[in-house]
Amino acid sequence: MKKCGFLLFFILPFFTLSQTYTRYIVGDTNDVVTIPEYRITLMGGATEHDSASKWFLQGANGGDVVVLRTSGSDGYNSYFYSGLGVTLNSVETIVMHSPGAAFEPYIINRIKNAEALWFAGGNQWDYVSYWNNTPIDSAIHYLIHVKKASIGGTSAGMAIQGGLVFTAQYGTVTSATALNNPYHTNVTLLKHDFIHHPILENVITDTHYDSPDRRGRHTAFIARIMQEDSVDTYGIACDEYTAVCIDSTGIARVYGDYPTYNDFAYFIQPNCVMPNTPEVCIPSTPLTWNRSQQALKVCKIAGTNTGNHTFNLNDWKTNTGGTWEDWYVNTGTLYTQAGTPPNCTTVINDFNDYTNEIEIYPNPAFGQVNIKASIDSYLYLCNTLGQVKIQQKLHTGINTIDISSLSSGIYTIFIHTGLQVVYKKLCVK
Secondary structure (H helix, E strand, O other): OEEOOOOOEEEEEEEEEOOOEEEEEEEEOOOEEOOOOOEEEEEOOOOOOHHHHHHHHHOOOOOEEEEEEOOOOOHHHHHHHHOOOOOOOEEEEEEEOOHHHHHOHHHHHHHHHOOEEEEOOOOHHHHHHHHOOOHHHHHHHHHHHHHOOEEEEEOHHHHOOOOEEEOOOOOOOOHHHHHHOOOOOOOOEEEOOOOOOHHHOOEEEEOOOEOOEOHHHHHHHHHHHHHHHOOOOEEEEEOOOOEEEEOOOOEEEEEOOOOOOOOEEEEEEEOOOEOOOOOEOOOOOOOEEOOOOOOEEEEEEEOEOOOOEEEEOOOOOOEEOEEEEEEEEEOOEEEEEEOOOOOOOOOOEOOOOOHHHOEEEEEEEEOEEEEEEOOOEEEEEEOOOOOEEEEEEEOOEEEEEEOOOOOOEEEEEEEEOOOOEEEEEEEEO
């Protein structure tokens, strides 16, 4: 280990206060340079799982650990530093009180010098709004892509680590609400614009999966992203007291206390049989995503204290200790049943893509807009909050829509053909 600077060691946590943040440190206040191991730790919330926490800390290889949070205090310091038997140089908790903390040179340097970074639970909107597109965002990506440090988090700290994020900007959302309107105001999604773990780029995570039941809302998140982006979207979820620990090769270990407790992780993917997008995913309407009662293929894996049950994120299929379920949604109700693994060596594709057969002009538009449809369909025009401003039947051919009542801005047009939903953007001048 290479030491930098004058040696100063504290048995008790060191406390300092600034205008925008509070920091607490235990251990050696001087930086130590070790070679960390890139690891991703995703915990479902409630009490941390000790074996998963050890696995996360071992990735620091004796270096420095930084804990980031926007509420709470220094509870992780003694737990990480002396409670688990893993040798570390220091553990420092930094509590940020305002967005301005994201520009503090001290915090940015401490993150970059860390060998392991932990996101505590809390409010994920605080994390997104405080850190996104700031120097702290850049420092986090330095750890991921350059230094290849150990990165982990629980609850909100897990929720922010996928490339796709439910931000909770307007508060949480229940499964019932999201299933009955995937475009509800509270369903706020951020896509590919925050933390970028390469293997999680098309993944949205969810936490506290068993308390309350969040399978429905997670399904609605995935459905909406699939609808909008036409890209296969995946999910990873954890029950409370459960963790998914992903190593640098893409193998995920699941930690928990099964069979004493029902601690499970879920690896969720759309069926590879085409078409696989939702049948009905439009504002103010219950979700339908059936696809022969196999819309989603889900591997449910029990977490053990040794983490001997695994899932391979390279092929999203190979696993040890898992069972497969099929999930589907009919008019806002989620159904789950025993299922089979995805099997698409021969892909069945009866999908007629009408995306390029819908024309919208002019765009930008003022007063009215023309929509040319190749099939009778139904139109929903929504604002950025997902509120339906115009809805009407479209006939085959050119349809002229009156938009004179709309304010200037960007709107989303959903055209339901009966076979799929075509998604378009409209700029109103």
